Amino acid sequence: MFRSHEAEWKHASRLRSRPGSDHHYPMCCWNLAFIFSDESEDIISEKLGGFIATYSGEDDVNTDHVFNVLMEEFDCCGVNNVSDWNTMTNEDEWRQENIPDSCCVNMTSRCGWDYFNPDVDEAAKEPIHESGCLTKAVDTVKAHMQLAGILALVILVVEFIQIIFACALRKDAKGVLA
16 A cells, blocks of 8 residues: 555656656757757748738738837848848838838838838938848847757756766665665
8 A cells, every 4th residue: 555665766766767757858958959049040031031021011910010029129121131121022012112110210100111212312211220130130049049058958967966966865775765
């Protein structure tokens, strides 16, 4: 009915050493962070390209809102640079002479309208962020991936030390439990 201390210890040891137990998670996280840090630029480039291709300028559209927030936060415009708005957008969704207001340094309503229109005087145009969002987004994701990988590695080392202590305690406790 009741297990002995030795039986409890063996049962607990089997539970801890099963595949998928807690000490395998940090290693998996570290490996995933390492793998995806190399692929993050391709993934982000693909997503941003999709955002700009379907951009309509309506802030109630989720992807448009996300892209506007991204451009505002990172002080950037387009995927690679501001000219993406003239080349990568869908003409049915977006007038290609315009850039979104979120690209403007001083964001006001329609501050980026007619930016690519050759008939508009350059001096009349609002200052904009000309660099693209891809490098800034990739750098941010890679920084967080590296942090996640380092954190997972630290947790793995701590758990390894715990395993060593548990083995040492088990060895010391063998005479007591017998």
